[in-house]
Amino acid sequence: MNSTELENIAKNLIETTQEAGRKSIEIRNQGLKKIIKPDNSPVTNGDLEVNRILTEKIQKLTPNIPIISEETVDLKKENNFKTFWLIDPIDGTKEYIAGKDEYTINAALILNYTPTIGLLGAPKKNRLFYTFGKNNSFMIENKKTIKLDCKKKTPKGKIFAVSGTEKPSQLILDVMQKYKVESFTPMHSSYKFCVIATGEYDFYAAKERAYEWDYAAGHAVAENAGALITTLENQSFKYGKKDYKNLSLIIKRSEILDA
Numbered sequence: 001m002n003s004t005e006l007e008n009i010a011k012n013l014i015e016t017t018q019e020a021g022r023k024s025i026e027i028r029n030q031g032l033k034k035i036i037k038p039d040n041s042p043v044t045n046g047d048l049e050v051n052r053i054l055t056e057k058i059q060k061l062t063p064n065i066p067i068i069s070e071e072t073v074d075l076k077k078e079n080n081f082k083t084f085w086l087i088d089p090i091d092g093t094k095e096y097i098a099g100k101d102e103y104t105i106n107a108a109l110i111l112n113y114t115p116t117i118g119l120l121g122a123p124k125k126n127r128l129f130y131t132f133g134k135n136n137s138f139m140i141e142n143k144k145t146i147k148l149d150c151k152k153k154t155p156k157g158k159i160f161a162v163s164g165t166e167k168p169s170q171l172i173l174d175v176m177q178k179y180k181v182e183s184f185t186p187m188h189s190s191y192k193f194c195v196i197a198t199g200e201y202d203f204y205a206a207k208e209r210a211y212e213w214d215y216a217a218g219h220a221v222a223e224n225a226g227a228l229i230t231t232l233e234n235q236s237f238k239y240g241k242k243d244y245k246n247l248s249l250i251i252k253r254s255e256i257l258d259a
Helices: 003-012 014-030 045-061 093-097 170-178 191-197 212-225
Strands: 034-036 042-044 067-069 084-091 104-111 114-122 127-133 136-141 144-147 160-163 183-186 203-206 228-230 249-252
Touching: 003 014, 003 045, 003 114, 003 127, 014 045, 014 104, 014 114, 014 127, 042 045, 042 093, 045 067, 045 084, 045 093, 045 104, 067 212, 084 093, 084 212, 104 212, 114 191, 114 212, 127 191, 127 212, 136 191, 136 212, 160 191, 170 203, 191 203, 191 212, 212 228
Parallel strands: 067 084, 160 183, 160 203
Antiparallel strands: 034 042, 084 104, 104 114, 114 127, 127 136, 136 144, 203 249, 228 249
């Protein structure tokens, strides 16, 4: 698949992702129907409708590429694909249910184990992020398209991090200390990948957690904007694991974080 094909697929999904975002807000305003999945996590009719919208469009664009979605995946079956779509219809479902604005809509194309295309909508923040390859990562905000390059927007000489929790583990606190992080801000969805791509934050670290669909779209957006992404052990972070479970993670806005 060449760069022009990747660009066309990504751009053909922008309006679909925006539509899914509008629908998520509409359903939330009408009143959500919520059920608890076997893993004790919540899912709503909003998640399912967003999943339908994304899946139908992706099937039309790339009918021969399999789609793995959080809402339809069978975790008892091993993943043997190296090229496939990952969809997380709503990442941050608890925030979505609570009416908060951090939840995101996510779709990513994994190409030979690497996240290449990524679309990530943050409908309540009126932002949409998309990418289709290295140095081609963008944000649409207020109908303007801005190319992302991880350029620092935090004060020079200081390093600010995002965290997946209000109370990081001692391991993650130690990692933050190693990188001289000034302070951290909790964020409960893949939006944290994007605010590193924009340069609004510098750093994120996490232990092994969640599943590949939670990370893939944001990973593509951040890495293609120039962020450095590895495991805590400084190994490459690949997708296509048989059980879909994520490794540990470090995202650095750049090699030099304080400038």
